[in-house]
Amino acid sequence: MPFDLAFAWSILPDLLRGAIVTAEATFGGMALAMLGGLLLALGRRIGPPPVAGFVRGYISLVRNTPLLVQLYFIFYVLPLAGLSFNALGTGIVTLGLHYSAFLAEVYRAGIDAVPHGQWEAAQALSLSRRDTWRDIILPQAIRPMVPVFGNFLIGMFKDTPLLATITIPEMFGAAEQIAGDTYRYNEPYTLVGLIFLLISYPAALGVRGLERRFGVH
Amino acid sequence: MTASVVDLLPNLLRGATVTVEVTVAAGALALALSLPVALARMSPAWPLRVIGTTYVEVLRGTSALVQLFYLFFILPLLGIRLDPLPTAIAGLGLNFSAYASEIVRGAIAGIDRGQWEAAHALHLSRAATLARIVLPQAVAVMLPSFASLMIQLLKSTALVSLITLSDLTFSGQALITTTGRPFAVWGLVLVIYYVLSLPLAWASNRLEARATAYRARPAGAI
Numbered sequence: 001m002p003f004d005l006a007f008a009w010s011i012l013p014d015l016l017r018g019a020i021v022t023a024e025a026t027f028g029g030m031a032l033a034m035l036g037g038l039l040l041a042l043g044r045r046i047g048p049p050p051v052a053g054f055v056r057g058y059i060s061l062v063r064n065t066p067l068l069v070q071l072y073f074i075f076y077v078l079p080l081a082g083l084s085f086n087a088l089g090t091g092i093v094t095l096g097l098h099y100s101a102f103l104a105e106v107y108r109a110g111i112d113a114v115p116h117g118q119w120e121a122a123q124a125l126s127l128s129r130r131d132t133w134r135d136i137i138l139p140q141a142i143r144p145m146v147p148v149f150g151n152f153l154i155g156m157f158k159d160t161p162l163l164a165t166i167t168i169p170e171m172f173g174a175a176e177q178i179a180g181d182t183y184r185y186n187e188p189y190t191l192v193g194l195i196f197l198l199i200s201y202p203a204a205l206g207v208r209g210l211e212r213r214f215g216v217h
Numbered sequence: 218m219t220a221s222v223v224d225l226l227p228n229l230l231r232g233a234t235v236t237v238e239v240t241v242a243a244g245a246l247a248l249a250l251s252l253p254v255a256l257a258r259m260s261p262a263w264p265l266r267v268i269g270t271t272y273v274e275v276l277r278g279t280s281a282l283v284q285l286f287y288l289f290f291i292l293p294l295l296g297i298r299l300d301p302l303p304t305a306i307a308g309l310g311l312n313f314s315a316y317a318s319e320i321v322r323g324a325i326a327g328i329d330r331g332q333w334e335a336a337h338a339l340h341l342s343r344a345a346t347l348a349r350i351v352l353p354q355a356v357a358v359m360l361p362s363f364a365s366l367m368i369q370l371l372k373s374t375a376l377v378s379l380i381t382l383s384d385l386t387f388s389g390q391a392l393i394t395t396t397g398r399p400f401a402v403w404g405l406v407l408v409i410y411y412v413l414s415l416p417l418a419w420a421s422n423r424l425e426a427r428a429t430a431y432r433a434r435p436a437g438a439i
Contacts, residue, residue, distance in 0.1 A: 060411075064411050066372040161282040185291055189283060189290065196279045196280055196283060
């Protein structure tokens with residue numbers, strides 16, 4: 001199985017163009033998931049019972065079913081509901097919805113870890129509920145979450161190849177396209193694997209650094 | 218609606234049996250590889266450590282789908298021709314063995330050093346200490362993590378539909394083409410995956426409760 005360096009070099013620009021879409025999907029999905037996760041965590045904690053029950057069911061269903069099937073579901077079903085995004089928008093929404101269920105648990109753990117005295121002190125100072133959450137609880141809760149968010153960001157990055165299945169031209173999709181056009185599988189898939197490794201391994205080392213800095217352990 | 222949902226089920230359940238097969242076989246492969254890989258990473262011999270660490274970081278650092286495609290398209294170029302089922306089992310089994318080995322490594326590292334020292338004082342060999350003193354304690358710590366890893370694996374088996382294996386997701390796709398009813402089909406597929414995950418989720422909670430039961434003892438109790 002020869003590895004043709006010249007061919008690999010020639011397809012690199014296409015793959016890197018795909019990598020930009022990969023980055024857009026990853027960061028877009030993460031931003032949505034961080035917001036969605038916070039809303040879910042708050043909905044479960046301070047929402048009225050029906051909301052809290054719905055949130056619990058949603059989190060459990062989303063966490064225990066495959067991202068790929070959720071992607072198909074949203075890609076094919078949203079248009080039936082009259083909502084259509086382009087493929088990349090659908091991909092970002094799905095990644096965001098999927099990971100928000102996981103991040104909700106992260107927020108929950110972070111909020112639970114804030115010492116009880118902080119709530120009592122805020123009450124003693126007559127802070128409103130809103131101010132207590134915004135100025136006292138969340139700032140302390142979020143600090144130990146930072147490395148966990150980092151891990152989920154890397155996880156989401158490694159899930160982006162699934163987006164190729166709904167025609168999003170991210171990096172893996174670009175490799176599939178090249179492989180389909182040229183019948184050369186070795187170079188495109190090897191390069192994609194290498195690019196993933198070159199990004200995710202240093203990122204994982206970075207997260208370990210964050211754990212040392214922000215970790216509570 | 219009800220009648221047609223019943224029509225969809227037999228096809229999907231046939232796919233679900235393939236999903237369960239792949240989950241069980243890849244899970245067994247991952248568990249079998251996890252201990253040797255973890256021991257290699259913790260070995261006093263640096264070449265073993267380098268091999269173990271490279272194995273784990275490469276498998277965790279590249280995407281599972283990329284690895285499946287790699288096996289599916291590139292092994293045949295090397296003259297190794299596997300059916301989609303063994304390819305799927307090998308691909309997911311190898312990928313998950315990296316995560317499983319980290320669970321094993323963490324659990325072994327979490328066992329108190331005093332256990333090793335006491336065994337040494339009793340003239341147990343290192344191998345005997347590992348097999349009879351350390352692992353039995355570490356396994357209790359590993360089990361809940363393994364159960365949640367198996368849920369991850371169950372969900373990841375959806376990827377094998379992309380290398381033409383007719384699992385639950387693949388059956389869903391085939392039904393979309395023949396019935397044109399994405400909402401009912403994908404909704405049912407999601408529900409079936411969820412139901413398949415329930416025993417694992419239950420096991421994970423039970424094992425977690427058991428592994429952390431000592432924390433619930435009242436203060437001062439022995």
